Amino acid sequence: MSMSDVGKMPGEIATPAPAGRQASPAYLNWQRAQVRRRIGIVAAQLGLIAAFLVVWEVAARMLWVNPLLTSYPSAVTSSMITLLQDGVLFKHTWVTLVETITSFVASTALGVVLAVWLWLAPTARRILDPFLVVGNAVPKIALVPIFYIWLGPALSIYGIAIAVAVFIVLLMVHIGFEQTDKNKVKLVRTLGGTTWQILTKVVLPANRSVIVAAMKANIGLSLVGVIVGEFQSAKAGLGYLIVYGSQIFQMDMVMCAIVILGVISLALFVGISLLEKWITDVRLIRAEN
Amino acid sequence: MAIAAGTERAARLAFNDVSLSYFTPSGETLALDSVSFQIGVGEIVSIVGQSGCGKSTLLSLLAGLIAPTSGTVSIDGQAVSEPSAAIGFMLQQDTLFEWRTILENTLLGPELRGHDRAAAHERAEGLLDRYGLRDFKAHFPHQLSGGMRQRAALARTMCLDPSILLLDEPFSALDFQTRIAISDEIAQIIRSEGKTAILVTHDINEAVAMADRVLVMSRRPGRIKSQHVIDFAVADRERASSLELRELPAFNHAFQAIWKDLDVHV
Ligand SMILES: Nc1ncnc2c1ncn2[C@@H]1O[C@H](COP(=O)(O)OP(=O)(O)O)[C@@H](O)[C@H]1O
Ligand SMILES: [Mg+2]
Numbered sequence: 001m002s003m004s005d006v007g008k009m010p011g012e013i014a015t016p017a018p019a020g021r022q023a024s025p026a027y028l029n030w031q032r033a034q035v036r037r038r039i040g041i042v043a044a045q046l047g048l049i050a051a052f053l054v055v056w057e058v059a060a061r062m063l064w065v066n067p068l069l070t071s072y073p074s075a076v077t078s079s080m081i082t083l084l085q086d087g088v089l090f091k092h093t094w095v096t097l098v099e100t101i102t103s104f105v106a107s108t109a110l111g112v113v114l115a116v117w118l119w120l121a122p123t124a125r126r127i128l129d130p131f132l133v134v135g136n137a138v139p140k141i142a143l144v145p146i147f148y149i150w151l152g153p154a155l156s157i158y159g160i161a162i163a164v165a166v167f168i169v170l171l172m173v174h175i176g177f178e179q180t181d182k183n184k185v186k187l188v189r190t191l192g193g194t195t196w197q198i199l200t201k202v203v204l205p206a207n208r209s210v211i212v213a214a215m216k217a218n219i220g221l222s223l224v225g226v227i228v229g230e231f232q233s234a235k236a237g238l239g240y241l242i243v244y245g246s247q248i249f250q251m252d253m254v255m256c257a258i259v260i261l262g263v264i265s266l267a268l269f270v271g272i273s274l275l276e277k278w279i280t281d282v283r284l285i286r287a288e289n
Numbered sequence: 290m291a292i293a294a295g296t297e298r299a300a301r302l303a304f305n306d307v308s309l310s311y312f313t314p315s316g317e318t319l320a321l322d323s324v325s326f327q328i329g330v331g332e333i334v335s336i337v338g339q340s341g342c343g344k345s346t347l348l349s350l351l352a353g354l355i356a357p358t359s360g361t362v363s364i365d366g367q368a369v370s371e372p373s374a375a376i377g378f379m380l381q382q383d384t385l386f387e388w389r390t391i392l393e394n395t396l397l398g399p400e401l402r403g404h405d406r407a408a409a410h411e412r413a414e415g416l417l418d419r420y421g422l423r424d425f426k427a428h429f430p431h432q433l434s435g436g437m438r439q440r441a442a443l444a445r446t447m448c449l450d451p452s453i454l455l456l457d458e459p460f461s462a463l464d465f466q467t468r469i470a471i472s473d474e475i476a477q478i479i480r481s482e483g484k485t486a487i488l489v490t491h492d493i494n495e496a497v498a499m500a501d502r503v504l505v506m507s508r509r510p511g512r513i514k515s516q517h518v519i520d521f522a523v524a525d526r527e528r529a530s531s532l533e534l535r536e537l538p539a540f541n542h543a544f545q546a547i548w549k550d551l552d553v554h555v
Contacts, residue, residue, distance in 0.1 A: 183384045190352050190378035191449065193401040201401070205388050 071251040076259065079252035093260055095237040096226060100268070103161035104222040108215055110162065111169025118170075119177045119203065120195065132174075136167040140225070144232050153233035160232075161225030168221060169214045176210030177203055212276045219268045227261070238264075300327040301485045302351060302453065307360035309346055320346045322510035323360070333479060333486045335496035335503045337547060343511025344489040348455045351487070352378050364453065374402065377451030379459040383442040385430040391441050392417065392426040398449040409448065416444040436467040443475060454479060454486040460495065472499060473531050493551070497543045498531035505550040515550045517543050 023031075053073045059065045060072035067075070083089035118125045140163045147156040147163070184202045193201065230239025238257045245253030309321040320343040328334050336344050349355045350362045353372040362369045364376070385394050392413060399409030417426055420440045430438055439459065446454065459475075460468045476499040479486050490496050496503045497519055507514040521539055534540050 181384070183380050183382050184386065186354065187378070187380060187384045188397075188401060189354055190372055190376065191398040191401045192372050192374060197401055201397070202386070205386070208388075 068249070069251060071255045075252045076255045079250075080256045080259070083253070083256060089241075089256070089260065092236055092238050092241045092257070093264070095234075096230065096239065096261075097264060099157055099161065099226045099229075099237065100219075100223050100264070103158050103165065103226060104215075104219055104268075106158070107162045107165035107222060108169055108211075108218055111166045111214065111218075112173055112211060114166075114170050115173035115177055116199065118174055119199065132167070132171065136171055140164045141228055144228060147229075148233050153235070156233055157226055157229030157237075160229040161222050164225035164228075165218045165221040168217045172214040172217065173207065173211055176207040176214075180206050208280050209276075212272070212279055215272050215275070216269070219272055220265065223261070223265060223268070301330045301332070301365060302328040302487070303361075303363045303366075304347075304350075305361045305363070307350065307357045307362055309343070309350065309355070310358045319510040321350075321357075322512050324511065324513055325360075326504060326513055326516075328485060328487065331483050331485055332502065333476070333488065333500045335488045335490060335500035336506060337489075337491060337493060337496045337503060337551065338506030338511065339508055339551065339553070340491065342506045342508050344506060345457055346511070348378070348457050348487065348489060351453075351455055352376055374449065375451055376453045376455060377446040377449060379442060379446050379454065379456045381458040381461055383430075383438045383462070385438055385441055385445075387430050390427050390429055391422060391433070391444075394430065394441060395444045395448050397445055402449065404449075412450075413444065413448050416447050417441075420444050434467075435463050436471050439463060439471055440474075443478070447478075452484060454484050456486065456488045458490055459488075461490075461492075468495075469531060475499075476531070493544055493547050494531075494535060497540055497547070498534050503543070503547055505547055517546055517550075519543050 056070070057073045060067040060070055060075075071079075080089065118128065140160065143163060144156075144160055147159040150156070151159045180203050184206065185198055188198050188202055226237070227239040227242075230237040231243050234240040238261055241257040242254050245251070245257065304324050304326050307321055307324045308319070311318040311320055324343075324347070336347065338344055346355070350357055351364070351369065353369045353376075356370070364373060385391075386397070389397070395413040395417060396409055399406070399413075414426070417423060420443060422437060422441060422444065425433060425437065425441075430441070433441065439462075442459075456475075460472050463471060472495055488496065488499055500519055503517045503519060505514045505516070506512065519539070521534065521537065
């Protein structure tokens with residue numbers, strides 16, 4: 001007897017609905033409602049931004065607040081246009097972007113490699129556990145002057161950004177590895193798999209979404225680390241622009257840098273979301289055949 | 290109590306006075322206490338016992354995942370020291386890898402053991418065809434029903450062509466009807482391919498319907514308390530589904546005896 005002879009048990013074969021069938025009017029209504037809802041949400045988001053800008057502009061112009069301290073959207077815009085025409089803004093943005101992406105890649109790689117090492121070396125894990133917790137809790141910002149002295153003005157920016165970001169990656173990925181389905185590990189062992197194979201065939205692929213989540217947490221921290229590093233030591237970058245602008249009391253310039261920072265975080269987040277689609281695509285990690 | 294292999298068959302698997310304790314910071318658990326039994330070539334043996342009596346431990350010992358605290362576990366007279374290629378293991382959860390297709394899941398064993406890819410591929414395709422998954426090779430596990438997933442797990446186990454199968458409550462995650470159909474199918478496959486098998490279950494019906502012999506374990510520390518040879522006429526075994534077997538007097542007789550030995554207090 002072959003298995004297919006057994007026939008369909010209740011709930012056995014998952015048959016998809018026949019293609020090309022007419023959707024019911026109720027379904028079409030539901031679909032339209034979904035679309036309306038999505039449009040409504042985007043409209044509300046844009047409305048919020050617009051309202052914020054209007055209130056800001058009006059409050060400054062009506063002198064409800066001191067425009068010297070707060071600046072206002074139209075001033076920020078014209079300041080931005082001037083800075084763009086000079087090429088100044090582009091230069092500073094580029095410097096910060098390169099520093100952030102470099103620190104992000106380095107801290108992600110370092111965190112994952114350390115997590116793999118801890119997974120491979122259970123004794124090291126036991127020994128280092130309290131140090132990791134303390135290391136994570138130490139406010140890394142407190143290390144800025146030390147890094148400046150040790151690494152010099154350029155490298156200290158990377159040093160501080162990596163120090164700020166690496167622990168969250170290490171801890172998140174480490175916990176993910178620990179919580180990998182024990183039964184899958186057991187299965188691979190019964191099939192004769194080595195420790196290395198357990199790592200590459202089970203632990204890493206099973207934790208792809210954990211690694212992506214760690215990257216999302218990392219990107220914001222890398223940016224914080226870079227800006228703080230630039231506050232201390234840089235001759236360029238948005239952090240430098242903010243410090244410089246506030247020293248010469250140019251709030252337009254400061255606000256302008258902050259707006260660009262917002263745009264950068266958004267762009268980096270979108271970048272990681274795209275990466276996420278690629279990394280967690282079920283088809284990416286598959287048997288090499 | 291020494292329990293010999295079923296009638297006039299050479300011993301394939303042997304537990305010789307095996308004890309196993311788990312050591313944890315909170316204490317020592319004696320999971321198995323002086324367990325001895327043998328299982329013959331081509332025999333299908335069910336092990337029943339209450340939760341926590343050491344059934345899974347027993348299979349882990351056979352699979353070479355853990356070593357006995359004392360005594361020896363042997364396969365074909367050789368003491369077990371590491372996972373053996375002769376053994377195929379099926380767990381309660383199908384543990385299919387959700388990031389692999391059904392075919393790729395089936396190929397996991399040969400891949401881990403570094404077998405020839407083309408030959409393994411051919412074998413995997415053949416198994417999936419036979420187990421009614423012909424059209425689902427390129428599907429991912431989440432696209433399959435529970436019964437189909439369990440068949441895919443069986444194909445993965447069979448792809449290394451193990452001569453001994455260890456089944457650890459492999460049907461308990463399935464709904465009742467699927468469970469009966471799948472257990473019939475799998476028993477049929479094991480029998481027709483002449484595999485030696487141990488089926489761990491806490492379902493007495495399933496144990497009696499599928500096995501040649503049922504071993505009953507006591508509560509922790511696990512000991513083999515008794516054994517029951519299930520004596521259906523060969524013709525009945527081959528013809529009847531497990532639901533029909535359940536109608537036979539021999540079935541009822543075995544069920545009652547095992548129930549009594551299990552000594553369940555509610
Ligand atoms: N890894 C382990 N560490 C400590 N104790 C364990 C471990 N595995 C099982 N045990 C204990 O050993 C006993 C037998 O477990 P197990 O073989 O899983 O029983 P069963 O499969 O019959 O339910 C249980 O009391 C369980 O708590
Ligand atoms: Mg168990």
